[in-house]
Amino acid sequence: MLAATIHVLAATAFCARVLVASPADAAGDLPSVPPTVMTRLFPTSSSAVVRQSVAATNSSPKASTWPVDTRLLAVGAGAVVGVVAFNLLTVPLGVVPLAGGALAAVPYSAALRSRLIAVASAGAGALGATWLYDRWTGQQSDYAYLATLGAGAVAGVVACNYLAMGTLGAPPYYVGAGVANAAGALASPAAQAASRVYVVGSAVLGAWAADWLYRR
Amino acid sequence: MQRLRALTMIMAALVALTLRPELADAQATGAAPAAAATPAQTPTDLRPIAIGLGAIAGVVVFNVAVLGMGAPPGGFAYGAGAVVPAEMSVAMSRAYATTAAVIGGWIGNYSYGR
Numbered sequence: 001m002l003a004a005t006i007h008v009l010a011a012t013a014f015c016a017r018v019l020v021a022s023p024a025d026a027a028g029d030l031p032s033v034p035p036t037v038m039t040r041l042f043p044t045s046s047s048a049v050v051r052q053s054v055a056a057t058n059s060s061p062k063a064s065t066w067p068v069d070t071r072l073l074a075v076g077a078g079a080v081v082g083v084v085a086f087n088l089l090t091v092p093l094g095v096v097p098l099a100g101g102a103l104a105a106v107p108y109s110a111a112l113r114s115r116l117i118a119v120a121s122a123g124a125g126a127l128g129a130t131w132l133y134d135r136w137t138g139q140q141s142d143y144a145y146l147a148t149l150g151a152g153a154v155a156g157v158v159a160c161n162y163l164a165m166g167t168l169g170a171p172p173y174y175v176g177a178g179v180a181n182a183a184g185a186l187a188s189p190a191a192q193a194a195s196r197v198y199v200v201g202s203a204v205l206g207a208w209a210a211d212w213l214y215r216r
Numbered sequence: 217m218q219r220l221r222a223l224t225m226i227m228a229a230l231v232a233l234t235l236r237p238e239l240a241d242a243q244a245t246g247a248a249p250a251a252a253a254t255p256a257q258t259p260t261d262l263r264p265i266a267i268g269l270g271a272i273a274g275v276v277v278f279n280v281a282v283l284g285m286g287a288p289p290g291g292f293a294y295g296a297g298a299v300v301p302a303e304m305s306v307a308m309s310r311a312y313a314t315t316a317a318v319i320g321g322w323i324g325n326y327s328y329g330r
Contacts (some may be wrong), residue, residue, distance in 0.1 A: 074328035075264075075321045082320015083313050090312075096305045097312070100291015101298035103305045114306035118275060122314045125274015126267045133266040141263075175283055175303065192306070196313035 068208045069215070072149075076204035083200045087193050095189040106192050112161045112169025115199040119157045123150040148214045149207045156206020160198055264325050268318035275314045279307045287311075 066073065090097045127150065130141050161169050279287035286293035286300075287307040294300060300308075 071325065071328050074324040076324070078320040078322070078324020078327070079317035080320065082318070082323065083316040085320070086312060086316035096289070096300070096308050098289045098291060099300045099305055099308055100294035101300045103300050104302050106302040106306055110302050110306055114303075114310055117278065118310040118314060121274040121278035121310075122271040123274070125277070126271040128274065129266045129270020130263070132270075133263055175286075176301070192309060195306075196309055196316070200313055200317045 067215075068211050072208065072211050076208060079204055080197070080201050083196050087196065095193050103189065103192075108165055109167070109169060111192060111195050112165060112167065114169075115157050115161060115195065115202075116154070116169055118199050119153050119203045123153060126150070145214060148210045152206040152208075152210020152213075153203035154206065156202040156204070156209070157199055159206070160202035164198070264322060268322055271318055272311070272315050275310050279311060283307055 094103075096103060127143070127146060130143075130146060133139075134141050158168055161167065276288065283304060284293070286304045289308045289311060291300075
């Protein structure tokens with residue numbers, strides 16, 4: 001199992017390298033580059049030094065013809081592989097490692113709701129951290145782009161919930177919500193583990209779609 | 217309790233390094249931190265690290281604020297033979313999923329940038 005996980009991670013790294021080595025990326029210089037994730041994040045970084053810094057960080061996507069930013073593709077693919085690898089590696093530890101006790105059955109409504117909470121709270125935390133980082137370093141991110149990615153991620157999770165169960169899994173969420181909704185269909189332990197992949201995968205797909213729409 | 221304290225210290229150190237990029241760069245290169253480092257002088261962009269830690273922190277803060285200390289992984293709030301409620305187990309799942317996705321995203325970003 002560990003070997004399989006290592007192979008999956010290596011394949012992801014290889015795919016990222018393939019994205020880097022795309023023939024469309026072979027030529028061009030930063031000033032003529034179409035907007036990418038990193039240049040979106042540094043819209044006001046106009047000095048030559050900063051451009052060199054961005055170019056060093058964003059070393060390859062020169063004139064990409066990919067519909068979605070190639071770095072965002074690599075990051076998203078890495079995120080999905082990361083959560084799949086977690087599920088594979090923690091099989092011996094149970095569905096929820098280090099939970100502290102036996103797991104009560106999880107209603108589907110709680111699982112779907114949890115996906116929305118995950119993407120919303122993670123997105124809010126990421127935006128807050130970006131704002132703090134900008135304040136600390138004196139840089140300025142493109143918050144419209146970041147908000148678009150976040151909205152796309154939320155939309156992706158909502159769409160996945162609806163397509164899977166015909167419902168969005170709306171809040172409220174509180175201590176005791178599981179017992180209160182126990183009359184609903186119960187998810188299996190395996191479904192709870194799979195739900196982690198669904199939420200990350202659907203959020204990544206939503207963010208990719210948002211990037212594509214933003215760049216049009 | 218000791219595990220929680222150690223985890224808190226590690227997270228605080230990571231956040232401090234993230235918020236002080238010039239110190240992290242200085243540690244990496246062995247140089248003294250610049251008195252007034254500007255973004256242009258920062259050779260390593262720590263923004264992906266900050267974004268990832270922020271995402272994880274967002275999930276953890278929500279879990280603890282809404283559900284209390286039964287929500288973080290580790291079983292700090294449960295005794296022997298306890299049953300973990302559904303909303304708590306999915307909360308732990310959220311934290312695991314976000315952390316795993318962030319680490320995978322960092323690997324993807326690093327592989328892409330090489």
